[in-house]
Amino acid sequence: KNQVEQSPQSLIILEGKNCTLQCNYTVSPFSNLRWYKQDTGRGPVSLTIMTFSENTKSNGRYTATLDADTKQSSLHITASQLSDSASYICVVRGGGSQGNLIFGKGTKLSVKP
Amino acid sequence: NAGVTQTPKFQVLKTGQSMTLQCAQDMNHEYMSWYRQDPGMGLRLIHYSVGAGITDQGEVPNGYNVSRSTTEDFPLRLLSAAPSQTSVYFCASSLAGGLNTQYFGPGTRLTVL
Numbered sequence: 273k274n275q276v277e278q279s280p281q282s283l284i285i286l287e288g289k290n291c292t293l294q295c296n297y298t299v300s301p302f303s304n305l306r307w308y309k310q311d312t313g314r315g316p317v318s319l320t321i322m323t324f325s326e327n328t329k330s331n332g333r334y335t336a337t338l339d340a341d342t343k344q345s346s347l348h349i350t351a352s353q354l355s356d357s358a359s360y361i362c363v364v365r366g367g368g369s370q371g372n373l374i375f376g377k378g379t380k381l382s383v384k385p
Numbered sequence: 386n387a388g389v390t391q392t393p394k395f396q397v398l399k400t401g402q403s404m405t406l407q408c409a410q411d412m413n414h415e416y417m418s419w420y421r422q423d424p425g426m427g428l429r430l431i432h433y434s435v436g437a438g439i440t441d442q443g444e445v446p447n448g449y450n451v452s453r454s455t456t457e458d459f460p461l462r463l464l465s466a467a468p469s470q471t472s473v474y475f476c477a478s479s480l481a482g483g484l485n486t487q488y489f490g491p492g493t494r495l496t497v498l
Contacts, residue, residue, distance in 0.1 A: 276427070303483050315389070315475050315489030316428075323484065361427070365483060373487075375427030 274299040276364050276376035284382045289352055293379045295345040295362030303372075306363040307336050307347050310378065316361055319347070352383045387411050389490035391476050397496045398466040406461040406493050408476030414488075415481040417459040418443070419451065421472040422492075428475065434459055435481070466497045 276297045285291050297305070304323045308316035320329045320336040322345070329336050333350045349356055359378040366372040392407045410417065418433040420443075430443030434453040448470060450462040459478075463470060476490040 306487075313492075315477075315491050317489070318486045321484055321486065373430065375429070377425065377427045 274364075274366060274374050276362055276374050278360075278362050278376040278379050280379060281377075282380040282382070284384060285352055287352060287354055287383050287385050291349050291352060291381065293347045293349075293360050293362075293381070295347070295376060297343050297345070297362070297364045297374070299343075299364040299366045299374050301367035302340065302343075303365040303367050305336075305338055305345050306365070307334070307345075308361040308363060310359045310361060312358070319360075349381075354383050354385060357381060357383045389476055389478050389488050391474075391490035391493050393493060394491065395494050397498065398463070399498050400467060402466050404463050404466065406463075406474055406476075406495075408459045408461065408490060409457050410459075410476075410478040410488070411457065412478065412488065413456060414478035415456070416485075416487075417453065417476065417478045418487075419449070419459070419461045420475045420477065421445065422475060423472050431461065431474075463495075466495075468497045471495060471497045 279294045306321045307319040310316040319331050319334050322329050322338045324340050335348045338345045359380045361378045362376040364374045389410045415436050419431040420428040422428050429445050432451040434440045437456050440451050474493045477487045479485045479487040
């Protein structure tokens, strides 16, 4: 069964610290992997999209990595800010039609002053 | 550009009532989708459309209808609301193609009593 598992479920860090969120997937065939940020009460916003051939992609203080062999991805947040408090969702697109996006349950990150 | 807009933002229905959630985008995107987001679960696809006049079912289509008469609009109809349809509903749009960014609306929070 196609699945996307994220860990941890929730995380609390102090402002200025770094953190890494994990995503493991079993989706096959694989097309691309996306990370979204979802602020409370808002819709998800795309951070990165990576294909099979990309190992790393950055968007400001956010860096996503992908290991397609082990089917693992991580999102690293550098020098966290209070505004980074949000849920981070890993999404894997399988091969095929538009309907084949598999969403993880998300990691809820809280950044404390 | 307003991006993806959704109305209403909040709605309370009684069991058995019907209603339409509105979604519109001004980016000339071919693809539009409806998702529901429930606590502890990833976003789940309800229905999607790859262009005007073309719609298809997603993972959880029962109890919902859609139509796509224009590129801009993609309304979601609840035929006879049930408490199990209490959720947050998100509309999303993107250009055609597997690597394009998906843009989400702000969501509609629906409660069915």
